[in-house]
Amino acid sequence: MTVERIVSERKDQFPVGMRVLAVDDDPTCLLLLETLLRRCQYHVTTTSQAITALKMLRENKNKFDLVISDVHMPDMDGFKLLELVGLEMDLPVIMLSANGDTKLVMKGITHGACDYLLKPVRIEELKNIWQHVVRRKKFDRKDRNNSDSQDKPHADSGGEAAGIGNADNNVKVNKKRKDQNEDEDEDRDEDGHDNDDPSTQKKPRVVWSVELHRKFVAAVNQLGIDKAVPKRILELMNVEKLTRENVASHLQKFRLYLKRISCVANQQANMVAALGTADSSYLRMGSLNGLGNFHALAGTDQFHNAAFRSFPPSGVLGRLNTPAGLGIRGLPSPGTIPLGHVQNSGHSSNDPSKLQSFIPGNHNANILQGMPMSLELDQLQNNKGVSHIGELPVANSTSVFPVPGSLMDARITGFSNNPILGVTSNSLMLEGSSQQTALHARNLRDGVSAIGFQNGNTLSDFASIDPVSHQLRDSKADLQGQAASINCNAGQIMTRVPQEWNSSIPANGAMIQLDQCLDQNNSIFHRTMDSDSMGPLNFGDPLSIKHSEANNSAMEPSVIGKEGYLMYQSRTQGNHIPDNIGSLEDLASAMMKQDQDNGKPTYGSFGHNSYSHRTCI
């Protein structure tokens, strides 16, 4: 009884008595934070370990209203904690860090943080954090009006799932399951809209399945992104039991995505323009690809979804030379391998609609394990090819996958050998007439060599690819068998891409076929792979591969080649909470970092000018 009274008193006096969990490994900051929060009249619990925090949160979900966590912690990454809390407990989380780097802040946002505070924390800022709790509660009620009870029903007072939080969680959950079963998502989506009765709502959530998102994007495209208002989108989508609030929160996130992508795309555009290959369609491809983050890129007129759907956002950066051109059906590859100066000159006879590019992608099944690779193909000859994305050539088409002779220039450093990746992530579709096979084989070899990368700067081992070319030469246009799979083990093209991408790639029957094909070739490549990281390709200079500096650690998200190719490094395979945005951010940050590095002030510029006093004291 006493407890109830206390609880009710707390709630009445909200924000007084709001229960905050503070997590920071730095004891100085933790003590300071605790004292500040107590001064704001919150009820504070502190811990210096993220794992302990999670335990506390898990044992009683209603115990806390808000979590404040440091970003850099030894036992667990703050962003990871953030995601987990958002997913499991749906509480608002505020990030705290001494580092106010834009990319970190962005990362926080994309991982779902309600706020990002910089150290030193001021009491004025802490006085306002209760707003995040209230905001969530409000959205929570609205959003749950039309949704059926979902996975995690919990008491209303503890329920912190805001509208955005909902969508966020759903998106994440969706991504996790994407590869497993798309239908499952859709089923859940349908179920999600059954219950109309608010009074029986437990914690219904709107599941933004691929289907739903596709409709959403179609509606947005139809209205035009500027004019897209939730009400009209809702009308266009014509989905039962979807509320305007659901759409509104989803739209908000969508806009965030677009903004982010367009920034990246702009940078890419600049690079491309500088390289003289600007092709807006590619950029669009790229940006649309990034939308793949939202359960696949659906609804873009220009692109057929099938191929894109699975593109991990990182593919955005790439000009996805897409599987379509490559004739790889349903290849969820994130990007294209930069093929150096891919010139069509030598291959005018080839089907112009084919893109000359390799798509190093992780196949669905293996995507989870592996690293989606996205490499920008700098000069894709065929603009038209872009429009063919999604239309995968059938086996009997004589279109060849043209690999320009200039691919020879592309230096590859071998294949990274990542056993986890298993089957290829690199699939090149070779189809074509026999007379072209030889050429293709050679090109393929070169191209393949471009795909592999070694950790060091060494160049590719062309010899090792020969067997492949032989194999390719021998096998004619057998679409299934030849789903041009050149197996490159995981890292090759991509090094490490944030895992989130992987899960976003839906399972695809075609991919499975490819996988099978790839398996055959797998052995060939295993021996050539020895690392799972790669340096950036420098296509301008075939003999040099430049490493971007941020290539050492496994966590480095991306590397920007000299020619502006973007290559992503995915984190090691394994579990992860899918978050495509992360990869985009990493890319953007890597780009910015490179810029910064060029213009970095030298040490010593901070000067102190007050040493004189020392002698006096």
Added chain:
Amino acid sequence: MLGLAADRLRADTNRLLAFLFHQGILDEQFLQLQQLEDESSPNFVSEVVNIYFHESEKLLRNLRSLLMDRELSDYNKMGIHLNQFMGSSSSIGAKRIRNVCVAFRAASEQNNRAGCLRALELLEHEYCFLKNKLHELFQIQQQRVLAAGVRYPMQN
């Protein structure tokens, strides 16, 4: 006499603080710390600062050992330590230390070992200086507490 001493001690405190603020060694954040000190947490400032000293010495030792390792300078790890040092220093209000950390971080991001070494030396220097000054401050405050504890029949 002691009444005068109390005044003197108060003056000393103010002078020291003014000096530290003026030289940019401390900033407003330190004031916030002082404002958090009240009856419920009477020794808050010294408590926090002592924790800060304890942690900082660990961090400085780690940084030095990382830098002394000639074969492989782990700049990432350095960055992590630096980040924590920066966070705690700025939370305390140790402005100059924080600024040196910023420069240190810049050097480490460029893998500039010489720069990092210079920054580390400067950091150690600044840290020692701050520690001395803050200890002085606490001593004065302790004396003030003692002085205030003495009552004279006619003291105002």
